[in-house]
Amino acid sequence: MARTTEPMSGAFARLIEANATDWQAYTQHRFVRELAEGTLPEAAFRHYLRQDYLFLIQFARVWGLAVYKSRTLAEIRQGLDSLKAIVEVELGLHVGYCAQWGIDEAALEDLSESRATLAYTRYVLDAGMSGDLVDLHVALAPCIIGYGEIARWILQQPFTVLEGNPYADWIAMYAGDEYQALVASELQWLDERLSALDAARMAALSNVFRDATRLEADFWQMGLDLA
């Protein structure tokens, strides 16, 4: 598990710096702190897990859109690999994990999306539809890179308790090497693309990043509120 949070230094870091307050409100949200302490009410976590299943389905559509928005074969492969990873691996793991929390697959099939899930997922789809592949990846960054940072942050906090913490598996999954490698490759992709852009384009992307970050924070809040 990754136990250090080295500060980011590439072009993507500029998006975080420009939206530091929103980024902190998301990555250090009360939901995250209570996960780390193991004090999060289980009903809140179950609600989050259910909605996250619906989130992942929409997330698969986002990668389908990324394939469509690709200009090169390498980009098509990247989108396709991510789409396959969600549909063939992540959703299966999520269903298995939900079962451990007493949520069976039939119950997942029956769910309807909360407003926070709708708002966030459709925002990302729209950012991709109306923009290009960079807009799409920037809208996804709070999701992909954010969870990696959250897991690393949790491991560094003095209040974090892993022993006997019902959420320890969840923390380990996002702090684990496999997820952290995904984060590193997404960061590299973004750093390469963003470093070539001018200030006006970066300012527009910063707004996309800010909105998606706020919608991630709302997703945590939705879990706390059981909304």
Ligand SMILES: Cc1ncc(CN)c(N)n1
């Ligand atoms: C809402 C949300 N955001 C991010 C992730 C992790 N990619 C997730 N599973 N769910």
